[in-house]
Amino acid sequence: MMTLTAMEHDISTPAAREKFFMCLYESAFPVVGKFVSSRGGTFQDAKDIFQDALVIFYEKTREGNLSVEVSDEAYVLGIAKHLWIRKFNHDKSTVPLDEREAVTLPDHYFPTxxxxxxxxxxxxxxxxxxxxxxxxxxxxxxxxxxxxxxxxxxxxxxxxxxxxxxxxxxxxxxxxxxxxxxxxx
Amino acid sequence: MRTSLNEIKKTEDFLTGKLSAPEAVLMQARLLIDPVLKMNLELQRKVYALVTLYGRRKLKAEIEDVHDRIFHDPARAAYREEIAQLFSKP
Structure with missing residues (x-):
């Protein structure tokens, strides 16, 4: 299974992004799926949350806002947990977050x-x-x-x-x- | 550039903090007395937010293509089975 480090991301062209997202699907979707499943979510919930997490991960990569000390999978999982809390109005205290997952979501991510x-x-x-x-x-x-x-x-x-x-x-x-x-x- | 485009550029520079301190103070003063300028600034801010939404929609379409490929690729049957297991009822 391929993995990418934060320093190696190339997201400048559609072809490069396809490879970037393919790698993350292989490495991070099972982790996010396991989390969503454990909270009672469906495959569709996992897909929606994961795809939004990829969008935010892309934006953070583009801004150069990634911590090189956290693996991509951990970072995407952290974003997904925050999205899960926000999207379904869950109580933050019921979702275990470790310090590696202290990510900030963009303001107004879900449009009116x-x-x-x-x-x-x-x-x-x-x-x-x-x-x-x-x-x-x-x-x-x-x-x-x-x-x-x-x-x-x-x-x-x-x-x-x-x-x-x-x-x-x-x-x-x-x-x-x-x-x-x-x-x- | 024509005047209206220069105004748009100046508004962008103001919103992104690129104006010098005296220019920014002048802009703030103009915004207090010019309701059209104020409305255009708010509209321009809205346009940037809408462009972000547009960009995200395009990106989501790229990601959806990747999803479709992965979930229809015969070589990835084991991967799909791994995912399906996560959501199978006990």
């Missing part, structure tokens, strides 16, 4: 219904811009990498297009908002 609908709308009506914006802000690719991937003449052009897309999507979100108060929480 309103945000989910807005994303679906933007995925349909503003796909090109959403692709560009997620390459910059979610994947955190450089302007040069994005210039190549999206076919812009220069990194500067890609950056200008990023701001144009921010403006376009901002105005689409405004048009979909019912009241100003929706955005002042």
């Amino acid at each position: 219904v309103e945000s989910g609908k807005l994303v679906s709308f933007l995925a349909r009506a503003g796909k090109r811009c959403m692709e560009l914006l997620q390459a910059f802000y979610y994947e955190k690719r450089s302007a040069d990498q994005i210039r190549n991937a999206f076919g812009y003449g220069s990194a500067h052009s890609a950056t200008v297009q990023k701001f144009k897309c921010l403006e376009k999507v901002r105005d689409m979100v405004r048009s979909k908002s019912v009241t100003y108060e929706d955005f002042t929480e």
Whole structure:
């Protein structure tokens, strides 16, 4: 069975991410499945929790926020335990967490219904811009990498297009908002 | 860049703490007296959150593909059996 250390992760391309997730499925899913099963959860619960844990693990890897002293499997299990507590409103004290599992989940990880609908709308009506914006802000690719991937003449052009897309999507979100108060929480 | 795009860039720099201290103070003062600027800032903050959701959805689709491959790969029958055992009723 393959394992990865935090220093060896390559998550820069879809092919590299596939390998990354494949390794984690092999090494960490059985551990998470055992935990979820022991708490009375189903296979579907384990799958959902594990996939969310992989997303968060990816984000922490991308940010360089991984501790090299903790194995990937332990880290993913720690995230999964926290997700289990949050998702099913379980009492934290009933889930055994050791100090290696002191991970922080992103704020507002589970989206509101309103945000989910807005994303679906933007995925349909503003796909090109959403692709560009997620390459910059979610994947955190450089302007040069994005210039190549999206076919812009220069990194500067890609950056200008990023701001144009921010403006376009901002105005689409405004048009979909019912009241100003929706955005002042 | 045109003025509206420069405003978006400045808003981004403000939200990410990249403005100099005097520029940030000026921005805070403008936000107090300019409701349109304030609304645009909140909308822009919302856009970043929506882009994160969009990115996560794309990533989840990649992960789902991996799940499908693993759970349909004849070479991984033993792995699937190991997982199935975890959820079999005693």
